[in-house]
Amino acid sequence: MQLLTDITSGDWLLARVGDWARVGGVAGTGFEAYARLLHPVPARLEDLSVTDEWGMHPVLEETRWQWSQVAERVGATMHPLVQWNRLADIHQGVDFDDGWRVGQTQEGYFDLDLLGALTEHLAAATRSPGDLVAGIWTGWGELSGHGWSVYVEEGRGLRGWLARRVWRNEMDASHRWSVAPEVRAAAARGPWLEWPEREMLPFATSTAELADPTWAEHAGIGVQPGLSGISPQLLWPTDRAWVVASEIDWDSTVVAGPRSLVDVVLADERFEAFEVREDDDLTYEGDTINPPRGD
Structure with missing residues (x-):
């Protein structure tokens, strides 16, 4: 995965942004079909x-x-x-x-093993499976050093304080090593892909890279082995055949593209997927069938 400095690669999709909180506002409008994949x-x-x-x-x-x-x-x-x-x-x-x-769903994060499974279908639906653009939200804590939150308890008093201090220093050093300098600088100052209300860093990647669920640990984006990770908020091939979108505020991922791609995704039992339309409401109010269970 390589950071891209040319943010114009996303201009075509920015021109197709639909209304906020709608399927088309997450993945773009004008595609033949859309599937919504629920995050487990x-x-x-x-x-x-x-x-x-x-x-x-x-x-x-x-x-x-x-x-x-x-x-x-x-x-x-x-x-x-x-x-x-x-x-x-x-x-x-x-x-x-x-x-x-x-427990709770994880908003904005599509499990990387499921993303890897999805690449099987994505690769077959594009002429450029080796040439993808991934947009990653700049608000992920991993990009700035605040992505980990593990509490270490090694006793009380001075001993416990020293143990936690050592652990924090080790994590800081590990994080500095795991974030590429250019990624850290771009996350802080840009240039960014300016999706509405969502500033993103564009990266070059491929379906082959994303097929490996451990890709994020080697991508220079601050992901630590064994800790929570990052998944792209936007993903598309350079031939613009499809888009995969995981909006940071929603707990589902949208696949937009040709009818044939959406059909195979819907039929794949590894995903809990439903067909949706580009003007469907993805907010809590979008579920008009089931009443809320709690505030």
């Missing part, structure tokens, strides 16, 4: 029969669920514009009596 949620199974001294239950299993698994349990309806806050509490997810606890 973290889930863990706890043994409710055992409680430690801190009131915590041991974790028996950790995985991720599709939204439909939650909808089935809470009696909600799945449909193309379903919203997570209609399925679970907007702040904490949902807990079930059998020990399963489902």
